[in-house]
Amino acid sequence: MSAGEPEPEQGPEPGTVRPGGRTARVRAAVLQAAGDVLAEQGFAHLDLGDVARRAQVGRTTVYRRWGTVTALVADLLQDMAEQSLPRTETGSLLGDLRANARLVQRTLTDARQGPLFKAVIAAATWDARTAEALHRFYDTRVAEWAPCVRQAADRGEVPEDTDAHEVIRAVSAPLYYRLLTSDVPLDRAAADRAAEAAAAAARAGAYVRHHKRT
C-alpha cells in the first residue's frame, strides 16, 4: 500500500489491539508526524492528509481515527503528558523545584519541542478544544510534580496548607513568560532562578491556600 492512498477498510476494531501492536505503531508514527509539522510550520499548516503521508500511514486510517486536526493535537498532547518523565526526588524542595525548572527549560529550548509548544499555545488562544487539551496537559504535569511540595510540607520546609499546584506552576511561569514575551535566552540560570524564587516564596507562605473571608 503506497503512502497517501486510502487503505482498505479492514483490520481489528480500534482499541482491540494490545499496546505495542500495529495500532500503537500507527499512533506513534502519526503523532510524531503531527508534532513535526507543528514544530516546523505551526498549527495553521497542520493537515490530516499531509500527516498521513509523512507518517506513511493510510489517509483513511488517519481520518477515521482522528477525524480533525484539533482531535489529533489533543491526542498528541495526551501522549506527551503520558510520555513525560517522572519527577526527580532530591530530598529538598529547592532541589526538586530546580530539577523541575531545568526539565521545563530543556523542553522549551529543545529545537523540536520549543516550537511545538509555542505552536500549541498559540492555537489554544483561538481554538477552544486545543485549549482544553493544553490545560489537561499542564494539569497532568503539575499533578506529577505536586507531591514534592507536600513532602516539603511534611519536612516542615513550607507551611502545611501550601497550595502544591500553585508552587509547581510558579516554577514554570517565568520560563514560559520569558519564552513568549522577550528575546532574552532561556538559559539554565533562568531555570535555577525560577526554582529559587518559587521555593523562597513558598517558604514565606505566599502559596498558602486562601481561606474564605468571613
Add this chain to the structure above:
Amino acid sequence: MSAGEPEPEQGPEPGTVRPGGRTARVRAAVLQAAGDVLAEQGFAHLDLGDVARRAQVGRTTVYRRWGTVTALVADLLQDMAEQSLPRTETGSLLGDLRANARLVQRTLTDARQGPLFKAVIAAATWDARTAEALHRFYDTRVAEWAPCVRQAADRGEVPEDTDAHEVIRAVSAPLYYRLLTSDVPLDRAAADRAAEAAAAAARAGAYVRHHKRT
C-alpha cells in the same frame, strides 16, 4: 470621501502635523480598528483594507502609512506602551507590586484587551517582527515599573543588587501563564498572590543579579 475609497494623494507630509491634528486622529482611528479586529477575530483576520473601512479612513492612507499588517500591529503595540498608565507609588514594595499585578490582571481580563493580548502573543510565536514589537512593549512596561524595586532597595526592603526588571517580570509571569495554560479564572486573588510571591522572593534574594562565576 466614502470609506473604503482611495483618497487623493495630498495633504501634509507624515510627521509634519502636530499631535492632535488630522494625522493623530487618523492614527487613533486606525489603531482602534486594528485592535478591535485583533480582539474579535485574531491576527489571521487582520486586513489593511478592512481596518481602513472600519476606521472610516481611506485605504490609500492606511497602505501608505503602515504598508503591512505586521507594521500596523507593531505601531499598535507602540501606542499601547505609550498610552499605558504610569506606575502607582504606594511606599512599600508589596504595595507597588500589588498595584502592578492588579493592573496586569485587569488588562488581561478586560473583554477587549484580554483577547487582543492573546492574539498578539500568538502571532509573535510565528511572526518575528510582531515578536520584536511585543518584546519592546514589555520592555517599556517593565522599565516603567522597575524603579519601585530600586526604591525598595534604597529602603532596605530587598538586597542592593536586586535585578529590578526580573522582579517586575516575576509579577506578570504567573498571570500570563495562568491565562495561557489553564482555565482557572484570573482573579484579583491571583494578582495579589503574584505580587506577594515576587516580593517574598525578592526579599529572600532570589533576584540578586548573577555574578560571573570565576
